[in-house]
Amino acid sequence: MxxxxxxxxxxxxxxxxxxxxxxxxxxxxxxxxxxxxxxxxxxxxxxxxxxxxxxxxxxxxxxxxxxxxxxxxNYAIDLGLYPLGSCTMKYNPRVNEAVARTEGLMWIHPYQPDALSQGAFAILAELERVLAEITGMDAVTLQPAAGAHGELTGILLVRALLEAQGNPRKRVIVPDSAHGTNPASVRMAGYEVVNVASNDRGMLDTEALARMVDDDVAAIMITNPNTLGVFEEHIIEVARILHSKGALVYMDGANLNALAGISRPGDYGVDLMHLNLHKTFSTPHGGGGPGSGPVAVKKPLEPFLPLPRLQHASSGWSWNYDRPHSIGRVRAFYGNFGVLVRALAYIMAHGGNGLRRATLDALLNANYLRKLLETDYEIAYSAPSMHECVFRHAATGAIAKRLIDYGFHPYTVSFPLIVHGAMMIEPTETESKQELDLFVDALISIAQEVKESPELVQTAPHSTRTNKVDEVAAARKPILKWTR
Amino acid sequence: MLDTIGLSTLEELYAHLPEDVRFHGALNIPSGKSEYEIIDYFRVRGHENANSHANFLGAGVYHHYRPVLVDTVVSRAEFLTSYTPYQAEISQGTLTAIFEFQTMICQLTGMDVANASMYDGSTAVPEAAMMAMRITGREGIAVARTVHPEYREVLGTYTRHQGVPVTEFEYDPESGQLDLESMEQVLNENTAAVIIQSPNFFGVIEDAKRIAEMAHAKGALLVLVFTEAVSLGLLEPPRDADIVAGELQSFAIAPSYGGPFAGIIACKEKYVRQLPGRLVGETKDASGNRAFCLTLATREQHIRREKATSNICTNQALIALMATVFMALYGKQGLRELAEQNLAKAHYLGERLWRRFKGPYFNEFVAATGVQSPDEINHRLLGFQIVGGLRLDRFYPELGNSVLLCCTEMASRADMDAVAEAFGA
Amino acid sequence: MDPEDLRYTKEHEWVRVEGDTGTIGITFHAQKELGDIVYVDLPKPGTLLQQHKTIGSVESVKAVSDIYTPVSGEVVEVNGSLAESPEILNTDPYGSGWLVKIRLSEPGEAGKLLTAAEYHAFVGTESS
Known part of the structure; x- marks a missing residue:
């Protein structure tokens, strides 16, 4: 019902x-x-x-x-559960919006004298500090404009470090479960992509990995927890394999919402990672942007971080452009400042303990959903779930659309690619038991409909003002603007 | 809920993680703050910055008035808290607004197709350069020194590791326009794109038509960059270019210390398959009603992975929406009037100062400071709560004792008189 | 279903040899796997092709598939109607949905490709 x-x-x-x-x-x-x-x-x-x-x-x-x-x-988080896996659609606190519109933050010009921007510097320095603390890293650049931009920045950092050591190497290893931005970013940084398969537990196959890593491998790009919502339990072994050949471990931090406060990648062999402030740190997605993708690194990578860097002296904060080893600029100015302000506000509101508690609540919600859905849907991998769970069903696309009729946004469909019929569900800590129970009821009811009235599910949604959209016609004869 | 799962404590939820990866300490972040404390913290930080100063800085970020309605619209939860519109049936609001955005960018630029936006203008430039390389099958890029210096640095970062030769060419010290001879010299059979900016970094308008002819004669594409979108309300659109890469910050996007902004890439129809970034197209739903959806997604990273046109995954939807509301409010007549006000203000001040360059200019110009140093003048102006122009020797060592000044509709006559006076004019 | 007079590859292309000319296309199975085809990217006439190398791609809304040429040679004709109506690849893959015609440079190549029966058996094992 x-x-x-x-x-x-x-x-x-x-x-x-x-x-x-x-x-x-x-x-x-x-x-x-x-x-x-x-x-x-x-x-x-x-x-x-x-x-x-x-x-x-x-x-x-x-x-x-x-x-x-x-x-x-439009559907929106403020209307209800938005269970897109790996997208971390959590509540966007409105105090963040309020502080980002503070007159003295909103109207400052990037080229005004440093002495007139000390408040902005203080915000950036504090955010760099807390992000390093959360990730267990030594230094952070706040410049990348989005997750994919952070990936590109990160791989350029890898290249710069290896080049400084004499050989940039040729390849970057990317698991087959990775998001499509990973291989695309690797290519843009001038590396070849090599895929490594997951094992039957949904984790990296360390033996296969050990055979692949040689002196031509620059790095591995690993998402942890991976896109199956599974923690890569052998992460320390993975790091050992890469480091033994002089290669680096890059972590895609898309799923940091599963780790903040309970596990710090910098503590166990990850050399660098990007964070998605629009995921873990609650800045609004805004229908597809703006985001922010800071990159956190260990000490050896610090000299290569993008220009400019913050510096502090008795006269106050200023920008340091004198960094000969830097990879250069990855964008104009200093980052998506307005987004950075929002993220710091979120972190301040939570504090260290609050961040940890939010993580635990996110794990709780995901595992609660998993437990209640396991009887009606097949879980893709039996390994324990972190902040999201992946089920499989041949009719995943239709079920997702039918969820709309029940008042929910669909989950992530058909991703990760390694699961046929994937249903990837991430509830986040935002949701109450009440909302989760309604969602479970909806999915169980739809599972029944699939058996009893498949036509109803196949042709969903039925309640929206716009029903099934003809994407084939849109792609065959593209109409990309209005004309008289 | 724990009972349902069969656990007794929250900590058991991650007990399966190996001991060595679990964090046992407490994060060194002060305990959670109340809403009031957070607002107060940022209010104080704001007061440590320039406040209520008049501002004559431009150089890629412009102080334009932001109509109130812009924030009213982008604060609607349905726009603010929704995801990328993959599920077309429940995203028609965002999709329709992006379709209008794409249309208006085409109307303004004279291009056939515009994407749903890029991170900003600076990252749109290397994306446009790589697009030109895919189209021409060539590998060299020629870029004018009058393109924003930071944009050129970003281009360098993106291209360096792909072995792409980027050659800069000079500007004419008289006009401030690019030097056509210098450009001619660097073009060769391997040049994929000539990249110029107009109005350029000095505020001077380039002769895009002539430059396009020269680039095309060598088989290269013309990529035209703009940083001051308001100029499009008055200036001849860059329809001679093949690709337009620009920054929309001027369209009701707050300076915000340099971001978030929204860039765009627009191009001729025949190049659409090589265009990076999201695109929204018109189609119909099953009932035959007009509907919109993301389209031509096969260009993108989530399908083509390492063979994609770019790794870009999002657009700047909410920021592009600000620009969309701005364009709707100002409209045909307003954008023209706004641009004419900028032109009048800049010429009011510009004609009183010793301008370095003779070329036509829109709302920015380079002024020589004479016997005084730029810092002396700017220091004096700060006493009147005025932030003066940008010292140019930072980017152009040959332009000592010169500043780049910008006058938008927000520059008052009294403040401009104060600037003129500080220059000794 | 797969015509007897054609030769096939494991990448799901076919070739029809007439004199020194080979006409190539994608198989019924390939178009079925892709679903509604929305775009076809093909080489220009005059392009020299090498057997089993990528020569272009076919796209549906959510997938891209590379096209590998079954035979070597020079492109002499491209099926222009695919630009306007890519759907004919779905409706008539062995007829009006042909992709390019090639002047064969290695006439022996085609004879070594799969026969209809062999291809049919291959598709059977691949999908099981």
Whole structure:
């Protein structure tokens, strides 16, 4: 039975371009307090454009209604459980939004004198410190704009260190369960990708790994817990194998929400890792960004971190550009500062103990779901689950869509690639028992529907304003903008 | 819940982890703070920064007014707390807004296709360069020294390890535009892309049409970079370029010490298969109603893995939404008026100072400081709560005693008079 | 189902040899595995191809599959209708859904590829 939702009307809404009428405006500028200039005169007529064809002409009320109506067509964490595996869709505390809009943080220019940015430096320094503490690492760069950008930065750091030792080497090992960004990042850093298979427990096969690692291997990129939600129990052995051949261990920190406060990768052989502040540290996903992907490293990698670095002297904080071994800049300015502010606010609200408690709650929620779903769904690997669990079902795609009718966002479908029919579920610590129980009831009810009325599941969702979308037509004849 | 699982303590949830990987200490992070304490901490940090200063810095980050409605919209939980719109049926809000964003970027730039946004302008540049290499099958990049220096550094970081030769070419010391002869000299049969910025780092507008002809004559593509998106409201769109890579910070995205911003890449239709980043396309649902979805995903890393066009995994959806709301509010007439105000303000101050370059400029220009040093002038301006221009010798050693000044619609006449006075003009 | 007069590869391509020209395509099994095909990337006429090397790709909404040429030679013709209507790869993989025509440089190659019966047996073992 569907208990969480019932249907309610949503309003139709045209595109801005279709509701435009000539001359309508939604802005007001102050009167110009200097003499106007004639653009054609000061620039030359050849540099001045005609009017912008078909650009919107709408009022302020048109704009607010337009976007408010569109917003009601979205699902969101603030509406309920968002169990996307490896995405860590946790509550985004609103105090984070409030502090990010502090006037003296929001309006500061990256090139204003360092003396006028001391508050920003203090925030960055404190965030570097606590992230190093959480990961057990020695130094952190806050510059990467997203997880994938952190991966690229990290692999460039690996290359820089090995180059300094005389040989950058050729290959990076990536487990077959890895997220697609890993191999893509490796390629962008100029390395070849070699895949290593998982064993029947869903973990890295250390014997196979030992045979693969030679003097041409630069690093392994390992996600831990991996994308099956399983902790790589042999991580110390993995590090030993890599280190014995002079190679490094890179950890993808996408799943740090399973470890914060209970396990620190820097303590047991991981040389560097990236973190996703938009996952573990609650900064909002915003429909696909902005994120932030800091990279934490052990001491030997520190000289190679991107430019510039924070430095402190009696006169205060400033930026240090004099770092000859650095890989250089990975982006303009200093990182997604607004996102970094939010992450620090989250960490402050929790404190060390609170972070640990959040992790334990995330493990509790995942294991609770696993236990209650195990009778109706087949768990992909029997190894203990950390913060997420992966089931398998031939109809995973249809079941996911049917969950929408029950008022939930689908779980992650068809990933990791090594599980056919994967259903990857990550509840996070945000969810109450009440919400989890509703979710379990929904999935059990759908398992029944799959047997009794498969057609109902196959054609889901039935309750949304937009039903099954024709992605094939979209890809065959791409329409990527509105035209008159 | 523990009972259901069959455990008695929370600690048992990770008892299967080997002893050596478990962390037994306590994290050295002060205990959890209340909401009030957190707000107070950041308020104090904010006060340690410049506050309520007038600001004449540009150089890739611009002080433009942010209409109130922008934050009203992006604070809607349905936009703020949703994920990448993979599940089209319950993501039509985000998808529709991105489709409008792509459309407006095309209208502004004169390009056929625009992606759903990149991290920022600086990372869009190497992505555009790699895109040009895939299209042409060539491996060299020629970049003007008038492209933002930090963007060029990022290009260097991305390309260095792939063995891609990047050659810089000079600007004309009279006009501040790029030096066509210098450019001609570095182009060869291996040049995949010529990368220029307009208005360039000095605020000077480049002759994109002429440059495009020269690049195309050598079989290279023209990648045009912009950092000041407001200029698109007034200036001839870069339709002679093959690829446009830009930064949208000017469209209601707060300076925020350099991020988060939103970049874009737009291009000619025929290059869409090589375009990195997310794309939203129009289609229909099973009932025949218009619907939108992510499309052409086979270019991307989650399908093509190491053969993908890029490792980029997200766009900057919420930031791009700020720009979308901004473009909708200002609209056809407003963006033009806004750009004209910027032009008028910059020329009000620019024509009173000793400008280094003669080329046409939009809202930034390079001013010589004469016998005074830039620091002396900026120090004096700080006394009036004014942050002065950017010292250029940091990036261009040959441009000693020069600053880059920017005047947006937020520069008041009184403050501009104070700047002129500090320069001794 | 798989025509008797064609030769096949384990990468699920076929070739039809007529004189010194080979026409190549993907098999019924290959298009079925991919699902609705939305895009085909093919080499230009004049391109020199080497047997078993990648020459392009076919894409569905959520998968990409490389195309490997069964035979060596020079591309003489490309099936232009695939750009407009990639779906003919699904509806008629052995007919109007051909990919490219090649002037064979090693005419002996095709004879060593799988026969229809051998390919059929191979697909049977692969899917079981």
């Amino acid at each position: 569907i208990t969480k939702v019932r249907q309610h009307p949503t309003q139709n809404e045209s595109l801005l371009f279709e509701t435009s009428s000539p001359g309508k405006i939604g802005y007001q500028l102050p009167a110009l307090d200097v003499p106007p200039v004639d653009p054609s005169e000061v620039l030359g007529a050849e540099y001045v454009r005609e009017e912008i064809p078909d650009f919107p002409e709408v009022s302020e009320v048109d704009v607010i209604r337009h976007f408010t109506r569109l917003s009601t067509w």
